[in-house]
Amino acid sequence: MRKLPLTPHEVLFPGLVETSPPPPAYSYWKTVARQFRKNRLAVWSLRFIIILILVALLADFLANEKPILCKYEGKIYSPVFREYAVDLGLSQWPRELLNAEWNKLRYDWVIRPVIPYLPQNLDLLNEHGVSPLSHQVVKSIRWRHWLGTDELGRDVFAGMLHGTRIALSVGIVSMSLALLIGLLLGSLAGFFGDEGLQISRARLVLNLLLIFPAFFYSFGTRGYALHDALANSFSSFLLQLLFSCSLFGVFLAFGNGFVFVFKRIPYLRKKVKIPVDLLISRFIEIMVSIPTLFLIISVSAIVTKPSLFIVMGIIGLTGWTGIARFVRAELLRIRNLEYIEAARALGFREFRILVRHALPNALSPVLIALAFGLASAILTESLLSFLGIGVPAETITWGSMLSMARQTPTAWWLALFPGFAIFLTVTTYNLVGEGLTDALDPRGKK
Amino acid sequence: MLRYILKRVFIFIPTMLAISLITFFISVNAPGDPLDQILNKNAVGDGQAEDKLSSEKTYREARHTYGFDLPLFYFTLSNAAYPDTLYKIPDEVHRNTLERLSWKYGDWKEVSAWYRQIRLMEFTLLHISRTPANSSSLNDAQNAVYQLYNQFDDSKIRFFLSTLSVIKQDDCKIRGEAERSVVSLEGAYHSMLLHADPEKKYIPSIHWYGTSNQYHRWFSRFICGDFGISYQDQRPVSSSILDALPWTAGISLLSVLLAYLISIPVGVRAAVNKGKLSEKIGTTTLFVLYSLPNFWIATMLVIFLCGGDWLHVFPGPGAAPIPDDASWIYKIVHIAYRLILPLICWTYGSLAFISRQMRGGMLSIVRQDYIRTARAKGLDEHTVIWKHAFRNSLLPVITLFSEVFPLAVSGSVVLEHIFNIPGMGQLSYEALFSKNYPVIFSVLLITAFLTLSGNLVADIGYAIVDPRISFSKKKK
Numbered sequence: 001m002r003k004l005p006l007t008p009h010e011v012l013f014p015g016l017v018e019t020s021p022p023p024p025a026y027s028y029w030k031t032v033a034r035q036f037r038k039n040r041l042a043v044w045s046l047r048f049i050i051i052l053i054l055v056a057l058l059a060d061f062l063a064n065e066k067p068i069l070c071k072y073e074g075k076i077y078s079p080v081f082r083e084y085a086v087d088l089g090l091s092q093w094p095r096e097l098l099n100a101e102w103n104k105l106r107y108d109w110v111i112r113p114v115i116p117y118l119p120q121n122l123d124l125l126n127e128h129g130v131s132p133l134s135h136q137v138v139k140s141i142r143w144r145h146w147l148g149t150d151e152l153g154r155d156v157f158a159g160m161l162h163g164t165r166i167a168l169s170v171g172i173v174s175m176s177l178a179l180l181i182g183l184l185l186g187s188l189a190g191f192f193g194d195e196g197l198q199i200s201r202a203r204l205v206l207n208l209l210l211i212f213p214a215f216f217y218s219f220g221t222r223g224y225a226l227h228d229a230l231a232n233s234f235s236s237f238l239l240q241l242l243f244s245c246s247l248f249g250v251f252l253a254f255g256n257g258f259v260f261v262f263k264r265i266p267y268l269r270k271k272v273k274i275p276v277d278l279l280i281s282r283f284i285e286i287m288v289s290i291p292t293l294f295l296i297i298s299v300s301a302i303v304t305k306p307s308l309f310i311v312m313g314i315i316g317l318t319g320w321t322g323i324a325r326f327v328r329a330e331l332l333r334i335r336n337l338e339y340i341e342a343a344r345a346l347g348f349r350e351f352r353i354l355v356r357h358a359l360p361n362a363l364s365p366v367l368i369a370l371a372f373g374l375a376s377a378i379l380t381e382s383l384l385s386f387l388g389i390g391v392p393a394e395t396i397t398w399g400s401m402l403s404m405a406r407q408t409p410t411a412w413w414l415a416l417f418p419g420f421a422i423f424l425t426v427t428t429y430n431l432v433g434e435g436l437t438d439a440l441d442p443r444g445k446k
Numbered sequence: 447m448l449r450y451i452l453k454r455v456f457i458f459i460p461t462m463l464a465i466s467l468i469t470f471f472i473s474v475n476a477p478g479d480p481l482d483q484i485l486n487k488n489a490v491g492d493g494q495a496e497d498k499l500s501s502e503k504t505y506r507e508a509r510h511t512y513g514f515d516l517p518l519f520y521f522t523l524s525n526a527a528y529p530d531t532l533y534k535i536p537d538e539v540h541r542n543t544l545e546r547l548s549w550k551y552g553d554w555k556e557v558s559a560w561y562r563q564i565r566l567m568e569f570t571l572l573h574i575s576r577t578p579a580n581s582s583s584l585n586d587a588q589n590a591v592y593q594l595y596n597q598f599d600d601s602k603i604r605f606f607l608s609t610l611s612v613i614k615q616d617d618c619k620i621r622g623e624a625e626r627s628v629v630s631l632e633g634a635y636h637s638m639l640l641h642a643d644p645e646k647k648y649i650p651s652i653h654w655y656g657t658s659n660q661y662h663r664w665f666s667r668f669i670c671g672d673f674g675i676s677y678q679d680q681r682p683v684s685s686s687i688l689d690a691l692p693w694t695a696g697i698s699l700l701s702v703l704l705a706y707l708i709s710i711p712v713g714v715r716a717a718v719n720k721g722k723l724s725e726k727i728g729t730t731t732l733f734v735l736y737s738l739p740n741f742w743i744a745t746m747l748v749i750f751l752c753g754g755d756w757l758h759v760f761p762g763p764g765a766a767p768i769p770d771d772a773s774w775i776y777k778i779v780h781i782a783y784r785l786i787l788p789l790i791c792w793t794y795g796s797l798a799f800i801s802r803q804m805r806g807g808m809l810s811i812v813r814q815d816y817i818r819t820a821r822a823k824g825l826d827e828h829t830v831i832w833k834h835a836f837r838n839s840l841l842p843v844i845t846l847f848s849e850v851f852p853l854a855v856s857g858s859v860v861l862e863h864i865f866n867i868p869g870m871g872q873l874s875y876e877a878l879f880s881k882n883y884p885v886i887f888s889v890l891l892i893t894a895f896l897t898l899s900g901n902l903v904a905d906i907g908y909a910i911v912d913p914r915i916s917f918s919k920k921k922k
Contacts, residue, residue, distance in 0.1 A: 212523065216650045221525065224549065282457065286464050289898045293859055294890045297878050298472050379739055383860055386741055389878065405745055406864070412756070415749050419742030427737040 032364065035439035042435025045428035052425060056165040060084075063115035063158035071108035072097070080113075116143060117155035119162045119396040127153040129411040148413040150404050154396070156413060160421055163398040167425060170312050170381040171374040177316025178373060179366070182323025187362070189280035189324070190331025191354045198271040202262035210255040218247035234309055277328070284321045292318045292380065300390035311390045315377045322369040330362035364440050371433030375426045382422045398422050451906050458902055465894045466668070470661050473887045474518060480677055480883065481508050498572065506536055512675070513663050517655040520662065526649035529554040539596055546598040547638075552646030556638040563627070563634040564594050567610070570627040583612070587624070607632060668891065674884035678877075683884045686873060687892070693869035694858045697785065701792035702847070709797045710843065713804025717812060717839075718831055729805070736798035744791045744864040751787070760787050763866035788865045800846055807839035847904050 037043055061068060066079035079102065085091035103116065117123070123145070125137040132148040147156035188197075219226070222244050229240040262268050296314050303310055334340065335358060343353045385391040385399030398418040405415035485508055509515045517533045527548050535541040540561070547557045568591045576584060590609040597603045610628050664674070673683035712728070719725040748763060750756045761784055772780075811817065812835055820830045858871035866872070870889055877885035 213650060216523070216525070217648070220523070220650070221647055224546065282461065285457070285901075286461050289461060289894055289901060290465060290468070291890070291893045291897060294874065294893050295468075297859070297874060298469070298886050298890050300878075375737075382739070383741060387860060387863065387875065402742060402745060405749060409749055409752075412749050415742070415745045419739065419745065422739055423737065423742060426739065427734070430737050 028364075032439045036435050039435040039438060042431050042438075045431040045435070048424070048428045049432065052164055052168060052428075055161060056168045059162045059165050060113075062113055063117060063119070063155070063161040064113045065102045065116060065118045065121055067102070067107070067110045067112050070110040072105060074108070112142070115146070115155060115158050115161065117145075117158040119154060119159040120394070121154060121158070123149060123153040123155065125153070127151070129408050129414065131411075132156075132413050147417050148411070150401065150411070150414055151408055156401065156417060159396045159401050160398070160417060163396060163401065163418065163421065164425075166308065166395065166397045167378045167381060167422075170308065170315065171377045171429075173309075173312040174316035174319060174377045175370055175373050177313065178320035178377075179323055179370065180320075181317070182320035182369070183327055183359075183366070185280050185283070185320070186324035186327030187331055187354060187359055189277045190328035190362070191335050191358055192274075192276045192350075193332065193335070194275040194277045195273050196335070196350075197274045197276050199274065200259075200263065200269055200271050202265070202268035203256070203259050204272060204274070205268065206255060206259055206262055207252070210252055214248050214251035214255070218244045218251060222247075234307070280324070280328070284324055287318060287321050290318070293383070296380070296384060297389055300384075303390070306390050306392045308391060308395065311381060311384060314390075315380055319373055319377060322373055323366055326365040326369045327359075327362050330365055331358055334358050334361055368433055368436045368440065371429050371436055375429035375433065378429070379422070379426050450909050454902055454905055458898060461898060462895065465898075466665050466891060467661075469887045469891050469894075470664060473883050474660070481505060481512065481514065502536070509536055513660055516663060517659045518661060519659055520656065521652060521654045523650065523652055525549075525647045526651045527552040527554070527643075527646040528651075529558075530651075530653040543596050543598055549647050550598060550644065551638055551641070552643035553638070553641045556634075556641045560631075560634040560638045563631045564591060567591050567594075567624075567627045567631050570624055574624065586612075603635065607635060668888070673888040676877075676885055677882045678880055683888050686885065687870070687888060690868060690870045690873040693867055694862070694871065697788060697792055697867070697869070698858065701789055702796065704789065704793050705797040705800055706843075708793075709801035710804055710840075712797075713801040713843075714808055714831065714836060714839075716801065716805040717808030720809065729802075732798045732801050732805075735794050736802060738794070740791050740795055741860045741864060743794070744787075744861055747787050747791065748864060760784070763864065788861060788867060791861055791865075800843060803846055804839065804843050807842050808835060811835045811839045841908075847900065 055062065060080055060083070064080055066083060067077075068080050069076070069078050071077075073096070077097070079097070082091060082093070086093060103121075126145060126149045129151055130136050130145060130149045130153075132146060136144055138144050145155050145157065147160065149155055150159075222240070226237065226240050226244065229237040292315075295318060296311070299314055300306060300310070340353060340358060343357050348357075381391070382397065382399035382402070385395070385397040386403045388400070388403065391397060391400065398421050401414055401418040402422070405411055408414065485505065506515075515534060515536070522528075522530065528545065529548060532541060532545060532548075535544060544557060544561060547560070548554050551557055568588070571584065571588050571591060574580070574584060587610055590606045593606050594603065597606065610631070667674070671684060673687065675681070676683050676686055712732075716725050716728050716732075747760075751759045752761065752763070817830060817835055820834045821827075825834075858869055859875055860871070861867075862869045862871035863875050870893075874886055874889040877883075877889070
């Protein structure tokens, strides 16, 4: 910032001039945060979500068969940390610990996690669902199954803690995908409307003609490369997909370079309006009218190897409509505001106006859609694993634990605790969403 | 007005088409061969040449009756290396291998010649009479041939060819007839390699098939109400759906009705009594109800009220079926008794949702000036609330129908599963696990259709009641 030249008064009496303190910064986000903080329930929900995230991150330290720190045969180990290193390929297990039964080793001293079990550990002494209230065959109270065990003797508490990780990651991954699609389509529809996007006939025709060969060369001829990569591993598939997509983009960009040739013809030089809003709104309508659960059932019927990534993908691919609608509605309002007109008058390009000036102001309602979307993604995931659809059978999630209660009707603890976890998580996200709705509502600012 | 309705109906058609396309392409990519399930085909490979030929014939006939020998869609966009008649190959695995081979070598003539040679080899081996002496080498040779059908990798093809050429060199009992076939098989392979034209796959090609294709057949029949044949019991899908639909539709409609009947007065009460303790408790309860996952509540109800270690008040999902010869009063009473728990689970969510909306709508109406005017006129509170405010706040709640109805329909999967009700949800759930695709995709399409129609009806109803909606669109 350029400094103003000092006035003679300031030069003469530098200490005496009162520099007025800056006015209290009531920026938009500060106002929102203040409004949000008034809603005590929403604040507590947010705190609870932070705890959930911590639990998800630290699940290995909270419930694990491996000790956090131990001294074994004269050496000090930290098996939980060591496992991360081994998984990353940085370290290896010493031979005597390679296939160790961690709970049966004789340690010199040991610090164990709060729950000394992994969700998949079978406690053969406490099989067939032992109630948390009844007598358990355990060495000491340290080994007690606080929330009981399931049919195979797996600890419910450990499953709950590790299930947090799955529930949250499904929510986050699928909603990131939904956010990406929703922002893109919503901003296109809202900012350009039905009349905003005008391109010359030449470009329209050229692009319509180009899409097919671009698709053909980037995806069609690479079909087997993608197919084999998918059979190989998910990450290599993503890499190949990225390559295909960039090939597609390069092809289109290269083709668009030739647009000047077509523009020689006066007929093709004329501009046409593209009804972006109409097209995208119809698309949203189609997506909304497909019953998500049935769609997921159909897709998982054709997927031979169930995987959490596929569940995340489908939830993300179907869950963007809420975000897109919010962004669209906001941008429809914003694009008529004066500052956008000013930006246009300054000669900025449409794309820059959208990304730099319009979109940042449309983001706040997205938060609401995101909170509700996370809640419904977590609910959908638990519903799917409850039905045993799409989620691998060996993965222990809140939903799959709840479904075990159906097989053993006497095991009330299997129904109560995982279900309560689902309920609590979904409710807190909903409450945060409600709190955000109120905080962002201009009518609430009195 | 009419224009708005027509516009909405007009949009309905492409949406329905898009959904049908999505459904169709999911179903086409479904793994496994549907005909295997229909024909109960056993593993091929054993048996004599005649058996194999006759089983292939029945397979081809079944393929024709079910229309699987038609091209998939009106046109294909592929490359010049692919033959446009690939869809005629009956076996799915063979089809995929052939597709891949022609993609790799670019010469359909050579590829099909290679495939014909494999087939010849297979039949030559089948014609050789088995003796204890040649049995094991014959088995090896047959296995190699079956493997060759699925291979597109050069090194693997070479490996299995070398396994076969053992016949030539070895002093085994099956030389003679087989030897010539092996030589021509190798010849076909080398000719395929020689004439390879791998660049051909970079030339795009479009092929038009016209209306005799699987999608056209499937969708035109679907519109006429013929949903295909269930793979599992060979019944028409429409009859299974007709059996299941009354359950789902009945419970859903009943629950939506109940939800509206209860939630409207509850919502109005909550708005009128705003700020009182009873209202606060009620509103919190509604919120909790709204966010309770219904499958959790259903499971809990079953565990705590239907036997188990706790109460046994209601018959559980595994209760004995009602005998057919029972009197109708007995039947009705028992069905109603069994439906209490499912209905609760079906209803409470939408009940809470509608109540909350009703309360919100009513609250914003009560603040309006005309309500103050009505009070100022000296009208009694009852008239003000129920005659002036209520009518105007009812409007948005009615349109919630388009959101509540599909919820009630799709909520059926898990609740019907828990309570063992033979409705649409249970039907598609079972179809999923038995890979009975016609049922799954019919249910998907019907549900989408119902959802769309619900939206359409709600939109039109809204436009009729509130003319501002269609006008505002016109102005824009």
